[in-house]
Amino acid sequence: MCGIAGLIYRDGARKIGEEMTAMLQALRHRGPDSTGFAMYGAPGQNEYVMRFKVAEKEDLDGGTKIHRAIRERKAAVGAVLEELGVDVLEQEEPTEYALRSRISFRGDLKNLADHIEEVEGGEILSIGNALELIKDLGDAASVSETYALSTFEGTHGIGHTRMATESDVDIRSAHPYWAYPYNDIAVVHNGQITNYWLMRRQLERDGQRFVSHCDSELLAVYTAVNLEKGMTLEESLHRSIDEIDGVFTYLITTGNELGMAKDTMAAKPMVLYEADDMVALASEEVAIRAILPHEIDTTDPYDEEVRVWQA
Amino acid sequence: MAGLTDSTSTQMGMHTEPLTGRDIKTKFTLEHEGGFAYHFGRDVDFNRRAEIDCAELDPTEINRKIRELMDSGHGSIVVRNPGAKHSLIVGILNRMNIIVEGSLGYFGCGLLDGPTVRISGRVGWSFGENMMAGVCVVEENAGSTFGAALRGGDLVCKGSVGSRTGIDQKGGTILVGGDTGAFSGFMMQRGRIVVCGNAGKNLGDSMYDGTIYVGGTIRDLGVDAVSAQLTDLDRAWLRRKLKMYELLPGQGVDHFTKIVAGKQLWSYDNLEPTEKKLVL
Numbered sequence: 001m002c003g004i005a006g007l008i009y010r011d012g013a014r015k016i017g018e019e020m021t022a023m024l025q026a027l028r029h030r031g032p033d034s035t036g037f038a039m040y041g042a043p044g045q046n047e048y049v050m051r052f053k054v055a056e057k058e059d060l061d062g063g064t065k066i067h068r069a070i071r072e073r074k075a076a077v078g079a080v081l082e083e084l085g086v087d088v089l090e091q092e093e094p095t096e097y098a099l100r101s102r103i104s105f106r107g108d109l110k111n112l113a114d115h116i117e118e119v120e121g122g123e124i125l126s127i128g129n130a131l132e133l134i135k136d137l138g139d140a141a142s143v144s145e146t147y148a149l150s151t152f153e154g155t156h157g158i159g160h161t162r163m164a165t166e167s168d169v170d171i172r173s174a175h176p177y178w179a180y181p182y183n184d185i186a187v188v189h190n191g192q193i194t195n196y197w198l199m200r201r202q203l204e205r206d207g208q209r210f211v212s213h214c215d216s217e218l219l220a221v222y223t224a225v226n227l228e229k230g231m232t233l234e235e236s237l238h239r240s241i242d243e244i245d246g247v248f249t250y251l252i253t254t255g256n257e258l259g260m261a262k263d264t265m266a267a268k269p270m271v272l273y274e275a276d277d278m279v280a281l282a283s284e285e286v287a288i289r290a291i292l293p294h295e296i297d298t299t300d301p302y303d304e305e306v307r308v309w310q311a
Numbered sequence: 312m313a314g315l316t317d318s319t320s321t322q323m324g325m326h327t328e329p330l331t332g333r334d335i336k337t338k339f340t341l342e343h344e345g346g347f348a349y350h351f352g353r354d355v356d357f358n359r360r361a362e363i364d365c366a367e368l369d370p371t372e373i374n375r376k377i378r379e380l381m382d383s384g385h386g387s388i389v390v391r392n393p394g395a396k397h398s399l400i401v402g403i404l405n406r407m408n409i410i411v412e413g414s415l416g417y418f419g420c421g422l423l424d425g426p427t428v429r430i431s432g433r434v435g436w437s438f439g440e441n442m443m444a445g446v447c448v449v450e451e452n453a454g455s456t457f458g459a460a461l462r463g464g465d466l467v468c469k470g471s472v473g474s475r476t477g478i479d480q481k482g483g484t485i486l487v488g489g490d491t492g493a494f495s496g497f498m499m500q501r502g503r504i505v506v507c508g509n510a511g512k513n514l515g516d517s518m519y520d521g522t523i524y525v526g527g528t529i530r531d532l533g534v535d536a537v538s539a540q541l542t543d544l545d546r547a548w549l550r551r552k553l554k555m556y557e558l559l560p561g562q563g564v565d566h567f568t569k570i571v572a573g574k575q576l577w578s579y580d581n582l583e584p585t586e587k588k589l590v591l
Contacts, residue, residue, distance in 0.1 A: 266455060266474040266493055269417075269436055285395035285435055286416055293394070295413055295432055300454045300473040302511060303493040 001163045002175075002190040003027030004270075005282040006251040007291075008156035008258040008309050013042065017144065017152025019291045023282055024140035024159045026290040030283060031161035034174035035143045036135030038186035038253060039157035040311070043129040047089065048103050048183075051125040052077070052116060055097040056170045057137050059121075069121070070096055076119045084112055094147045098125075098136070098171075110181035123172060123211055128184040130154070130255050135174040155311035156258050158251045160188040167213045177217045179224030180209060184255040187223065189216035190283055191248030191268045199244065219250050227254070237261040237306040251281065259308040266303035273298045279309045349404050349424070355386035357408060365399075366392040373399055381405060395435065400428060406445075417454070420447050423464070436473070439466040442483065448556060455492065458485040461502060467556045474511065477504045480521060488558045496523045496570070497533065505549065505567075507558055515570050523570040524549060526560060537573040545569060 005023040007016055016039055024035055041049070054073035059066050081088060081103070090102040105112060113124045126133030132152070136143045140161065144150060160175035167173040179185035193199075193215040200210060200218055208221045219240070226236035233252065237259050247267035252259045260281060262270060271285045273296050280288045285298055301307065361380045365373050373390070377400065380388050387408040393399055397416035400409055406425040414432030424443035433451035437459055445464040455473030458466045463483040471489030480499045487504075493511035496504050499518040509527035516533020523536075524545070532538075546564050553559040560566075 264493075269454065271435070271454070284397075284416060285414065285433075286397070289395050297451055298414075298433055299452050299471065300492075303474055 001030045003030030003161040003283040003287070004158070004175075004188045004190045004249070004251055005160075005280075005287050006156070006158040006188075006253070006258050006260070007278070007280050008311055009278045010309070010311065011277045013153045013155050015150075015152070016154045016157045017149035020157045020159045021140050021144040021149060022290040023280070023287040024161055026287040027161045027283060028139045031163040032139065033164045033169045034135060034137045034162045034171070035140045035160065036133070036162070036175045036188070037143070037149060037157060037159045038126070038131060038133045038176040038178075038188070039149075039152055039154045040128075040130040040184070040253065040255065041132060041152065041154040043255065044102070046104055046106060048105055048109075048127050048129060049132050050101045050103055050127045051098070051133050052101075053098040053123055053125060053171060054119065054121045056121075056172065057095075057097065058170065060096065067096070073119050073121050074099070077116055077122060080115045080119065084115060086112065095136070098134075098147075100132070109183060113181045117211075124178070124180065125171075126178040126186065127181070128178075128255070131178070131184040131186060131253075133176055133178050133186055135160075135171055135176065137169065137171065137174070155256075156253060158186060158188045158253050158258070160190075166192070166215055172212045173214045175214075175216055177212075177214075177220035179220040180211075182224040182228065185220065185224050185227065185253070187216065187220040187250055187252045189219050189248055189250040191250070191263065192246050193218055193244055193248060194246040195244065196246075215246075216250070219244070219248075219252070223252055232308075233257050233259045234306060234308045237308070241304050241306070249283075256311045257308055258311070260301065260306065262301050262303060262305050264304050266301075266305075270301050271298050272301055272307075352405050352425075353381045354384065355381055355405060355407050356384050357386035359385045360387040360389065361385045362389040362391060364391045365394060365396065370396050370398045374401060377403070377409070381407065393432075395432075397435070400426075403445075414451070423447070433470065434468075438468075442466060444483075452489070457487075457491075458483070458504075461485060463502075465552075465556075467558070469556070469558065471508065476506075477502070477523075480504065484552065486552065486556055486558060490527070493530075494533070496521070496536070499523070499572075505552065507553070507560060515572070517576060518572045519576070520572050520574075524564075524567045525570065526564070526567050529568060529570075532570065535573045535576050536570050539569045539571045541565070541567060541569045 087104040092100040134147045176186040176188045196215040248263045249268035249270045273280045390411045393413040395414045395416040398418045401421045403426045404424045409428045411430040415434045417435040418437045421440040423445050426445045428447045430449045434453045436454040437456045440459045443462045448467040452470035453468040453472040457472040457476045460479045461483040462481045465484045467486045469488040474492030476491045476495040477485045478497045480502045482502045485504045487506045490508035491506045494513045496515040499521040504523045507526040510525045510529045512530040513533035515536030549564040
């Protein structure tokens with residue numbers, strides 16, 4: 001089933017970490033397996049925030065050796081960063097296996113991501129000027145507490161509560177997906193893409209990399225490729241409705257935009273609330289009510305509907 | 312359940328085939344007051360009014376409280392702060408008034424038979440599913456599958472509704488003040504859908520029977536849905552029904568398009584919902 005939610009403020013940063021947590025917690029019944037956030041804070045000058053992991057949460061149950069392996073992997077990542085001339089300004093370790101680094105880097109992001117992912121167990125969750133992508137097993141409240149998201153301030157964000165149907169229950173298969181290796185692009189999706197393998201093979205032949213077998217990752221890579229070709233986000237969303245088969249509603253974010261697309265059957269739910277200062281979307285209205293408890297006027301976007309909002 | 316062959320419906324000549332294999336014990340008799348009230352229905356007084364504040368209650372508790380109030384004879388219940396929670400006000404088989412101050416989530420007002428429900432806010436997906444009789448009026452917008460498998464009564468949304476409105480509709484009337492989405496009236500078997508605004512693609516796809524009226528534009532018709540001539544009877548019925556719910560457009564109803572089944576697929580049975588109760 002899965003639940004998705006999005007939030008964008010048009011008049012500056014707010015405590016979106018707290019609000020996204022509340023929205024996703026209200027959707028926990030739609031997906032108890034994992035929860036993820038992609039949120040956009042203040043962009044830094046020539047700075048990136050890199051979120052990455054060096055193991056899966058369930059790896060910790062595999063005995064004592066994994067702890068030593070994780071230490072070695074972190075050291076290996078450190079060596080890669082030093083080798084590539086990355087200046088690590090700040091590093092946090094919310095969990096033993098997932099890290100957040102604020103870095104100064106002027107080189108090629110793809111090269112950086114590829115080198116880190118060569119480390120065993122290494123996976124970049126996101127690299128962005130403003131984007132921070134956090135995902136883990138459990139509900140929104142527990143993920144938010146573990147990663148201290150309640151204090152996160154930003155202009156917009158998307159999130160996902162996952163009910164695993166097509167792939168494993170692990171962080172790799174959790175949403176959102178970062179559009180590797182492109183700066184500040186993330187996606188969440190509710191649905192099922194039926195021409196996933198066909199499109200994935202086409203994109204892989206063009207040199208794109210996939211880390212999971214989750215069909216939602218396709219949307220992130222697909223959108224990133226379209227944006228790289230010069231399409232606007234809105235053009236890419238329209239094209240996806242023609243080119244991607246299946247039932248889906250998905251949200252996608254860039255550094256200053258939040259977009260939405262719904263398939264030709266309108267088979268997956270989305271409730272939309274628009275005000276002068278903000279836009280909130282979710283699979284169910286209860287999620288919007290979690291941050292706007294007063295009476296609000298909401299709508300359901302129709303089939304093939306595409307919307308893009310600016311922060 | 313061969314005994315049902317001697318039932319009122321058989322004596323009325325509504326069917327001649329033996330009704331075997333059925334095990335629903337509830338029976339209706341024409342002698343009963345009102346004709347079709349359930350024997351387990353509550354004896355409520357419409358002048359006895361009570362309120363429920365749903366802010367701190369979960370859906371099960373809210374529905375239980377409604378039943379407790381019905382058991383104690385309350386015929387008018389005000390539901391405050393519903394907070395778009397799911398599956399509220401379901402399975403009410405009594406005539407009574409329910410006033411909702413706020414919005415409902417998914418599967419609100421399902422499986423109703425008799426009550427009059429007014430909702431000041433909006434409702435989510437699958438509102439009024441399988442309603443047998445009664446009236447539900449939604450003042451704002453509604454989600455998809457509004458009135459799915461509706462069997463009787465009036466289901467009214469004064470705003471716009473989502474996709475697949477009246478899917479598998481088997482009777483009753485759906486009235487929409489605004490627009491409706493794709494696949495509205497999909498596999499509709501009986502009843503009427505009235506849309507004052509525009510209709511999305513594949514309107515009336517694979518409909519067996521029933522009638523759809525659209526006041527605005529129709530993106531396209533589904534398989535076996537065809538337009539028909541609007542008759543004086545249609546106009547009179549539309550005017551009366553829309554006026555009843557304050558939805559009658561200023562320019563009247565002459566501009567409405569009537570859509571019916573081409574009946575090139577196949578036909579459904581011809582029992583009205585009330586007749587079906589007798590058969591059951």
